[in-house]
């Protein structure tokens with residue numbers, strides 16, 4: 354994105370507030386024009402006084418009063434316009450900064466898991482906060498300075514040329530030098546500043562990552578190393594930043610010298626013209642006033658271009674996140690799926706995270722409503738990926754998945770995901786109270802319903818032992834709870850959501866064997882009447898399933914009920930033998946937990 358595209362887009366964000374923007378622009382026009390009237394009036398006053406010698410005092414007074422009256426009006430107009438800007442520009446900027454943040458937040462939360470896998474949350478947070486701050490600053494500066502500066506330059510130059518074209522040309526020269534300097538520096542320093550910004554993001558990413566892993570850092574005595582690595586990033590940042598600063602320093606010095614030279618030139622040229630009778634003293638005074646104003650404006654322009662320059666990369670990052678499209682999209686005419694019956698089919702589904710390295714190949718199976726299906730196989734075989742496709746974390750490259758005969762890509766994402774409850778091995782919890790965490794899938798659940806779900810998940814007892822029961826806040830990502838407790842909350846949350854399709858991805862792996870047995874019993878109750886997918890290693894779960902899908906290397910290599918698979922004496926039978934001993938295959942009794 355180029356400099357001006359970004360600037361235009363920043364201002365374009367204000368489009369919904371067009372009316373107030375137009376008012377502010379008008380006020381700016383007034384503010385920009387008024388200061389020019391002052392040197393004009395000043396020059397007139399000087400000329401009136403200079404020519405007063407041979408005139409009647411009453412005439413001189415009459416002229417002076419008219420001029421002073423106009424001057425007074427100019428002052429009042431300025432105050433009114435200033436008030437309008439002061440009152441509304443700030444409000445506008447504050448309002449839109451929060452709106453920009455909200456849009457960013459909403460947008461980012463819809464982006465695909467793939468996007469979030471690539472992009473660290475620390476980086477996103479930095480982009481959001483810094484981006485919206487910069488937008489805020491730019492909007493404010495636009496209404497307080499930029500616009501007035503543009504208008505001044507546009508109004509001032511023709512006026513100056515009209516008043517005295519010889520002196521006016523000097524000012525034109527001044528502007529040309531300023532603009533060339535700015536363009537030159539921006540061109541030179543642009544790439545370096547992008548590098549600076551990427552180091553800034555790196556910094557945010559590293560600190561965010563470290564803060565999220567304090568336990569890891571302390572237990573592995575990583576403090577010194579982490580701080581040192583942060584120092585390295587800072588070194589790189591400064592190394593990239595310093596050359597840019599040099600360019601701008603050079604530009605500032607040159608700009609200031611140009612201003613001084615211009616003022617001196619006006620004085621010299623003015624004196625010469627005056628001696629030749631081509632300019633009055635008033636005109637020269639007026640011009641000095643103009644030149645000072647113009648130089649002030651140009652310096653403003655230069656400083657805001659440089660400020661915008663330093664913020665450009667951060668704002669461009671902000672926009673590029675906004676431009677990222679969700680990997681999984683909803684069709685315009687997507688169907689709203691009411692409560693599903695729970696028939697799920699996979700038809701020749703092939704899927705790869707990275708092109709050319711398929712994680713799943715030709716997966717086909719069909720599950721009837723209420724059936725419980727166990728997915729077994731070694732780590733990395735594709736079990737989680739298969740279930741991720743079911744609620745559209747990703748879309749397969751080929752093949753299709755249907756629920757009750759609907760291709761899931763034809764359903765609204767909301768209704769698809771409302772019909773599926775998920776419990777992962779790593780239970781994600783909000784930094785909020787237990788009750789809020791339980792209600793995420795069903796915000797309107799009553800206290801009784803919530804407690805019933807917690808009881809079913811064997812969680813009620815430990816929740817009641819917390820200092821404030823259901824209202825107890827749990828630490829970031831649930832750090833105040835044990836792994837088993839977090840897991841039971843996640844299960845209770847899924848039970849409370851009461852979906853027709855349930856996905857349990859190693860949901861009970863974090864539990865001790867006693868609790869696991871209890872939760873398994875609870876799960877047996879909640880899986881009844883629901884289509885359930887269980888990824889589990891525990892033999893009892895596998896054995897109780899209506900059907901078993903055996904995964905290996907991204908394929909389903911065997912499927913059928915437990916007894917059939919054992920009787921077939923294939924991969925599954927071998928797996929059970931090595932994991933649970935030969936006895937497990939034959940006997941009905943379950944061996945000790947793994």
Ligand SMILES: Nc1ncnc2c1ncn2[C@@H]1O[C@H](COP(=O)(O)OP(=O)(O)O)[C@@H](O)[C@H]1O
Pocket residue numbers: 470706707712730731732733734735736737738739904
């Ligand atoms: N987000 C991801 N990005 C890239 N590759 C992934 C991702 N998640 C899993 N994989 C890869 O896909 C394959 C299947 O993984 P997964 O479905 O998690 O296996 P399982 O659940 O059976 O252990 C593995 O090779 C794994 O490395």
Ligand SMILES: [Mg+2]
Pocket residue numbers: 736737738858
């Ligand atoms: Mg897995």
